[in-house]
Amino acid sequence: MSVIQALTDILSPKNIIIDKGDMAPFLDDWRGNYSGAAAAILLPVSTAQVSEIMALADAHDLYIVPQGGNTGLVGGGIPDQSGHMFVLSLARMNKVRSISPENRSMIVEAGCLLESLHNLADEHDLHFPLNLAAKGSCSIGGNLSTNAGGINVLRYGNTRDLCLGLEVVLMGGKVMNLLTSLRKDNTGYDLKHLFIGGEGTLGIITAASMKLFPKPTARATAIAAIPHPQAGVELLAQVKKASGDIVEAFEIMPHDIFAIVEKQFPQLPCPLKPIPAFAILMEIGSSDPELAKPNDDGTSPITQKLEMILADAFETGHVLDAVIAQNETQRTAMWDIRENAPESTKRESTPVNTDISVTLSDFSRFYELASNNVKEIDPEVRICGYGHLGDGNVHFNVVERLGGDASWAQKRGAIFDAIYAALYECNGSISAEHGIGAMKVDQLAALKDPVALATMKAIKTTLDPKGLLNPGKVLH
Ligand SMILES: Cc1cc2nc3c(=O)[nH]c(=O)nc-3n(C[C@H](O)[C@H](O)[C@H](O)COP(=O)(O)OP(=O)(O)OC[C@H]3O[C@@H](n4cnc5c(N)ncnc54)[C@H](O)[C@@H]3O)c2cc1C
Numbered sequence: 001m002s003v004i005q006a007l008t009d010i011l012s013p014k015n016i017i018i019d020k021g022d023m024a025p026f027l028d029d030w031r032g033n034y035s036g037a038a039a040a041i042l043l044p045v046s047t048a049q050v051s052e053i054m055a056l057a058d059a060h061d062l063y064i065v066p067q068g069g070n071t072g073l074v075g076g077g078i079p080d081q082s083g084h085m086f087v088l089s090l091a092r093m094n095k096v097r098s099i100s101p102e103n104r105s106m107i108v109e110a111g112c113l114l115e116s117l118h119n120l121a122d123e124h125d126l127h128f129p130l131n132l133a134a135k136g137s138c139s140i141g142g143n144l145s146t147n148a149g150g151i152n153v154l155r156y157g158n159t160r161d162l163c164l165g166l167e168v169v170l171m172g173g174k175v176m177n178l179l180t181s182l183r184k185d186n187t188g189y190d191l192k193h194l195f196i197g198g199e200g201t202l203g204i205i206t207a208a209s210m211k212l213f214p215k216p217t218a219r220a221t222a223i224a225a226i227p228h229p230q231a232g233v234e235l236l237a238q239v240k241k242a243s244g245d246i247v248e249a250f251e252i253m254p255h256d257i258f259a260i261v262e263k264q265f266p267q268l269p270c271p272l273k274p275i276p277a278f279a280i281l282m283e284i285g286s287s288d289p290e291l292a293k294p295n296d297d298g299t300s301p302i303t304q305k306l307e308m309i310l311a312d313a314f315e316t317g318h319v320l321d322a323v324i325a326q327n328e329t330q331r332t333a334m335w336d337i338r339e340n341a342p343e344s345t346k347r348e349s350t351p352v353n354t355d356i357s358v359t360l361s362d363f364s365r366f367y368e369l370a371s372n373n374v375k376e377i378d379p380e381v382r383i384c385g386y387g388h389l390g391d392g393n394v395h396f397n398v399v400e401r402l403g404g405d406a407s408w409a410q411k412r413g414a415i416f417d418a419i420y421a422a423l424y425e426c427n428g429s430i431s432a433e434h435g436i437g438a439m440k441v442d443q444l445a446a447l448k449d450p451v452a453l454a455t456m457k458a459i460k461t462t463l464d465p466k467g468l469l470n471p472g473k474v475l476h
Pocket of ligand 1: 030066067068070071072073076077090110131132133134137139140141142143144145146147148149150151199200201203204205206342343433434437470
């Protein structure tokens with residue numbers, strides 16, 4: 001019996017795709033940087049089916065590439081071009097197994113879309129705080145496998161911090177049941193952390209137990225112009241202190257990103273005019289009912305609080321101008337600008353994209369060094385270093401000069417090098433939240449501590465001795 005027939009027997013014909021045209025959406029990445037070919041797309045609907053696939057893979061030396069929502073930005077879920085690999089998509093494993101308001105936790109299958117988990121939590125008057133622009137397409141299995149970050153890390157931590165337990169299928173088909181909802185469980189090595197951020201190289205995550213939080217019933221959101229990135233770093237400390245540490249998001253956005261979003265999406269103008277050199281999109285949030293109760297004049301106490309904080313920051317020179325959302329529509333409009341930043345730069349150009357992090361104390365030094373290095377190559381490029389200042393994580397992206405540049409393709413490599421030169425000087429990380437995937441394998445090999453790298457390889461060999469699981473990703 002052929003392997004395809006055996007897989008069809010496991011899955012049923014409706015859950016395996018072998019037609020080339022139908023495979024296409026699984027074979028290209030979001031940015032268009034990676035394009036692969038596959039022998040088939042496998043769409044299991046249960047852990048038992050994943051287990052059978054992994055047993056067959058081991059027996060017949062089949063290469064398996066796990067995939068969730070295929071929104072990853074480092075080529076981690078895309079097979080190579082050989083056409084011999086099998087994409088194992090978890091998209092149809094999207095059931096909610098249980099939710100417990102009492103334990104503030106939920107057990108969900110890997111293919112559940114992030115946005116559906118927001119809605120699920122909301123239905124139970126709770127909050128699932130992992131939040132990123134790809135929320136309508138990315139899956140919790142992919143979020144776990146990349147240890148995704150997003151806009152609320154500074155308050156709630158990254159995906160790793162939100163996970164209580166996992167169910168994982170290993171190469172060969174064994175199911176590892178780590179699916180606990182316990183908050184404390186010091187029973188030996190905490191193995192779930194191998195698979196979180198493992199980018200599908202060590203096992204297939206089929207289900208996860210995730211933490212839930214009280215719903216922030218009061219929120220205030222603002223866009224504040226700042227004179228330079230260091231003012232943003234200092235403003236963060238001010239806002240944290242004055243708000244009682246309820247900062248949910250703190251995103252830096254430079255002039256050029258506002259201008260590009262406005263150009264690509266005219267319905268999303270920057271609310272500050274003229275567009276400032278730098279601005280912070282910030283949000284504070286609380287479940288304290290006192291902050292949600294409207295004042296007699298109808299104003300919101302949390303909005304007043306943010307107004308006072310920004311007024312003080314204006315006095316100290318950290319803020320030059322600000323606009324505070326007065327209702328949910330205005331708040332959504334502010335976030336729409338931020339969430340459309342990646343799509344806008346993609347439409348505008350083939351940008352140089354990075355996902356770096358530095359300590360907050362090095363943030364402005366990095367930003368200035370990288371900007372200067374890049375401007376030496378071309379003073380007219382548009383620097384779009386935006387993102388999660390609160391975590392020291394900036395997507396220091398560079399877009400070609402307005403009007404286009406015939407030599408842009410040649411400049412891109414030098415611009416990458418210029419940004420990374422600044423990063424290395426500040427001892428930062430080459431991947432803050434997107435992972436290594438296929439994109440940064442060489443960089444990781446060159447930069448990671450050699451003992452750590454050897455330990456990673458030993459773990460990989462233990463769990464996947466034949467190297468069948470997501471080959472070419474993370475490690476050589
Ligand atoms: C517009 C946009 C904005 C984004 N913003 C952010 C952001 O703010 N923060 C951030 O961290 N990321 C961001 N991303 C990147 C991306 O959304 C995240 O990496 C996300 O976690 C990937 O989830 P996914 O389901 O799409 O995974 P995929 O892209 O399908 O896979 C990602 C990796 O995980 C592996 N994998 C997937 N599912 C499983 C599984 N069940 N078991 C084992 N391995 C698996 C794959 O093999 C691959 O290596 C953004 C992407 C886009 C397009």
